[in-house]
Amino acid sequence: MTNRPTVLITGASTGIGAVYAERFAQRGHNLVLVARDLSRLEALAATLRDQHSVAIDVLQADLTQLSDLQTVEARLRDDASIGILINNAGAAQSGTFIEQSTDSVAQLVALNTTALVRLASAIAPRLAQAGEGAIINISSVVGLAPEFGMSVYGATKAFVLFLSQGLSLELTPKGVYVQAVLPAATRTEIWDRAGIDINTLSEIMEVSDLVDAALVGFDRREPVTIPPLQEDERWDALQAARQGLLSQIKQSAVAPRYLAHS
Secondary structure: OOOOOEEEEEOOOOHHHHHHHHHHHHOOOOEEEEEOOHHHHHHHHHHHHHHHOOOEEEEEOOOOOHHHHHHHHHHHHHOOOEEEEEEOOOOOOOOOHHHOOHHHHHHHHHHHHHHHHHHHHHHHHHHHHHOOOEEEEEOOHHHHOHHHOOHHHHHHHHHHHHHHHHHHHHHHHHOOEEEEEOOOOEOOOHHHHHOOOHHHOOOOEOHHHHHHHHHHHHHHOOOEEOOOOOOHHHHHHHHHHHHHHHHOOOOOOOOHHHOOOO
């Protein structure tokens, strides 16, 4: 038995999600593990139960399928023991925008954004009512960089960052912590599934290093954690520049450069 909140983790069968599961089990949290691959989920659950003596439920779900998604949403709404959601499930895709099919692009958006925001929406009201809890959303540094040439994937991750920042402003006063985690290239199966050869990447972070760093940010209650960013002053400068830009936006006045000159 534990009085720590249960943690629900999506994309939990492998990679970042599986390491999060191990780390939270190590901390004594019960878990709900969500992914498509049931055999992997059950194997991970058995190992963690044996090693850490925590209760683990396995929930097989494809979050691009509405019926599966609604099952997970219901669990988040109804299970008062779940106090932490880790929105980790996601996918990437190789090729340029015009090389990607319309259906594959829609599938990517459905998993990386729609599923994530629906799950956050399912749990947030209950956490706010309780005055405690946390939502961890896995974004990416690609969401800061259209130059990286992953337009749709990067756009979904920019959405995750923006959503997390907005939710943080809204929910922090209600006692709910929201964290966006921005990995760079990390050694997970996302590359193989996207048809990208991991060996073509010059630098790559190990998953355990990424998650351990993200948990340092979690324990510090950082709203945005970027483990590969070497100088955090750069993030502070970006935020300050953004605030400066906002101060120059006037709701009712067109900028002089856009006024027609006779």
